[in-house]
Amino acid sequence: MHKSINFIVGLFVVFAFICLGMVALRASTVEPMFQNQGYRLYARFDDISGLNVHAPIRIAGVKIGVVESIELLPKSYQAKVTMVIDTRFKNLPIDTSVSVATEGLLGSKYLEVTPGFDDGFIKSGGEITQTVSSISLEKLIGKLATSFVMEK
Amino acid sequence: MKKIEAIGAKALNAIAGVGKGAWLVLNGFILFFNNKRNWQTLIHQISFAGIMSLPLIAMSAVFIGMVFTIQSYWVLESFGAASEVGLVLGLSVFRELGPVITALLYTGRVGSSITAELGLMKTSEQFASMELMSVDPISRIVGPRLVAMVITLPLLTMFFNWVALLGSAFVAGKLIGLDSGTFWSNLKNGILFYSDVLPGLFKSVIFGLIIASVSLYHGYFGDATPSGVAKNSTRTVVQGSMLVLIFDYILVALMR
Amino acid sequence: MLNKYRSSEVKKPGPITLENVTFSRSGRKILDNISISIPSGKIIAIMGPSGTGKSTLMKLMTGELKPDVGSVMFNGKNIPDLSSRSLYEYRKEIGVMLQSNALFxxxxxxxxxxxxxxxxxxxxxxxxxxxxxxxxxxxxxxxxxxxxxxxxxxxxxxxxxxxxxxxxDPSIMFYDEPFTGQDPITRWVLLELIRRLHTTLNMTSVLVSHQVEMMTQLADVVYILSEGKIISSGTPKAVFKDKNPLVRKFVDGYSDGSKDMIHHPGQSLVEDLFK
Incomplete structure (x- = not known):
């Protein structure tokens, strides 16, 4: 009697974990822990409005890392972004550039990395010097409007 | 003046209740490991709290998945985003609906019956008689039920999550006629296991602890009269559900 | 531990002795300065009308309740002072039959x-x-x-x-109201059973009861409790002939049926109906 109930309860536990496994396999991405397997790079931007911590970093649209932190540099008033990038993509050339991009027309912001062609690589903890700040739709519209006013 | 006194008395009572509940849960947890025989009792309790709840959880999960899919389909369709229906459902189920609804159902199904069971044991002097046989009821009765409840609720939530998805996939694929490949790939791309699925399961562990504390408290310390037992079962359901919702908010706010 | 089952010889239990025990619940004194001793190997009956603290007295002996003042000694140990582990050890020596049976x-x-x-x-x-x-x-x-x-x-x-x-195989058995709610035949069956177990198992038996007729048959020593005090004690024959009016009221009240029902204090009937 004990044995049969033990078996059924064991079955129940296994069954619950199979459900969890199905969710993990079919209905979600088991993201690698970048914090453990990644290395850090920095970049300074004039404007990163709309970019959040945990925003993805992509090369050619494929995710290679996440934004770990964003802080304001006290002297230059630039935004310093710390990125954690998968160690598989360790060899980024020195002239690599990074830009703030938007998913779709109104979507959330992410960082798009464009690898350069230099033979030297950026070391872990180094800085990507070429940055393109975010282009906000509001500012563009604002500029357009003022230019119309100027023309008048 | 008297009214303020009454409020003060109620507040003191509530605080004393929380203290007694914490004492009971802590002791139940520690004393559980004092007796080897508790493991077999634990198996029985998991069978009662978990396996017996499966039909209820399965039915609820299927229907919530199906209803939610139809509802969100109507809304999303008007934005031309009908293909995102799976993603919307998946996020809501894994983060909120799964843990919370399973916990609420669990309070009604398991919490209330544990309170009634303990209340009945108290009414018929079974705790006293165990004590007189040198058996500690906190170790043998409270302990296994506590551990079983904390273990089974997350397991049931895992089950709920998957079954709700199946219900949704059925409605989306067969009834609405969306492409099931898109449905699943949207889910897979949009949902992160570590930041969407696991936090929900962590919440359900906490909910299990809350429901166990409330139901065992009302069973063990509640009035040992027939009407008292009935009232205490109701109290378990009301307070258990409210605490689950309150702690859901607190946990979500903290985990962000 | 198994020796207990193998050996035919059961060790003589030490007597339980209560000294100057006072117990009160929510401000009301239930037991007032009671001293009794439970001799080994005897059948002891604690009697009295309902609500006089008979069961409370028993619960003090089993360690379920602790007295406000006084000591409950067993084998040189004061039961209220025992840690929960030694209390559980003590309870291996005793068996208790509760009023509600408390079966699982x-x-x-x-x-x-x-x-x-x-x-x-x-x-x-x-x-x-x-x-x-x-x-x-x-x-x-x-x-x-x-x-x-x-x-x-x-x-x-x-x-x-x-x-x-x-x-x-306890050395002391406690029975809380063993005959209450049983039909007359069952009562005599139980009485015989208790007597037989008492002699064959060589126990001390403590009964809490209000059934005068049964206790005359069964008990060796009777204590009568009234309003928290022992009002009479001794062999059943002596006690049930005691001239003390409180004892008479209890003993005769039970043999003659309820001669004078005690009214709950408050307004008189006339006041209540024709006010």
Whole structure:
């Protein structure tokens, strides 16, 4: 009697974990822990409005890392972004550039990395010097409007 | 003046209740490991709290998945985003609906019956008689039920999550006629296991602890009269559900 | 631990002695400066009208309650001072049959009786079987061992409860109102059973009861409690002839039926109806 109930309860536990496994396999991405397997790079931007911590970093649209932190540099008033990038993509050339991009027309912001062609690589903890700040739709519209006013 | 006194008395009572509940849960947890025989009792309790709840959880999960899919389909369709229906459902189920609804159902199904069971044991002097046989009821009765409840609720939530998805996939694929490949790939791309699925399961562990504390408290310390037992079962359901919702908010706010 | 079952010789229990015990609950004094001693090997009856603290007195002896003042000594130890572990040790020496029987309603009769053994000793299954069957045979319910408590009559449930109380071979047995709620035949059956167990198992038996007629038959020593005090004690014959008006009221009241019902204090009937 004990044995049969033990078996059924064991079955129940296994069954619950199979459900969890199905969710993990079919209905979600088991993201690698970048914090453990990644290395850090920095970049300074004039404007990163709309970019959040945990925003993805992509090369050619494929995710290679996440934004770990964003802080304001006290002297230059630039935004310093710390990125954690998968160690598989360790060899980024020195002239690599990074830009703030938007998913779709109104979507959330992410960082798009464009690898350069230099033979030297950026070391872990180094800085990507070429940055393109975010282009906000509001500012563009604002500029357009003022230019119309100027023309008048 | 008297009214303020009454409020003060109620507040003191509530605080004393929380203290007694914490004492009971802590002791139940520690004393559980004092007796080897508790493991077999634990198996029985998991069978009662978990396996017996499966039909209820399965039915609820299927229907919530199906209803939610139809509802969100109507809304999303008007934005031309009908293909995102799976993603919307998946996020809501894994983060909120799964843990919370399973916990609420669990309070009604398991919490209330544990309170009634303990209340009945108290009414018929079974705790006293165990004590007189040198058996500690906190170790043998409270302990296994506590551990079983904390273990089974997350397991049931895992089950709920998957079954709700199946219900949704059925409605989306067969009834609405969306492409099931898109449905699943949207889910897979949009949902992160570590930041969407696991936090929900962590919440359900906490909910299990809350429901166990409330139901065992009302069973063990509640009035040992027939009407008292009935009232205490109701109290378990009301307070258990409210605490689950309150702690859901607190946990979500903290985990962000 | 098993020696207890192998040896035929059961060690003589030390007597329980209560000295100057006072107990009050929510401001009301239930027991007031009581001193009694429970001699070994005797059947002791604690009697008195309902609500005089008989059961409270018993609960003080079993360690369920602690007195405000006074000591409850057993084998040189004060029971209220015991740690919960030594209290559990002490309770291995005693068996208690509660008024409500307190059977575990999800367990069979056999498992109910086996419960204390399974909890405390790791016995081989066939040895446990025979121990439990022997105890059930003593109360005449060996063939009812597969029934569950809800299938039992009141008298049978009481006997199962009795079998469970004696399964650890206690040296002191406590019975809380053993005859209450039983029909006359069952009452005499139980009385015979208690007497037989008392002599065969060489126990001290403490009964809490208000049934004068039964106790005249059974008890060696009788204590009569009224309003928290011992008002009479001695052999049943002597006690039931005591001239003390309180004793007379209790003894005669029970043999003559309720001669004068005590009204709950408050307004008189005239005041209440024609106000």
């Amino acid at each position: 309603n999800e367990l069979s009769v056999f498992e109910n009786v086996a419960f204390p053994l399974r909890e405390h000793f790791e016995l081989k299954e066939d040895f446990l079987q025979s121990l439990v069957k022997l105890k059930l045979e003593k109360v005449g319910l060996r063939n009812a061992c597969d029934l569950i408590p809800s299938e039992l009559s009141g008298g049978m449930a009481r006997r199962v409860s009795l079998a469970r109380a004696i399964v650890r």
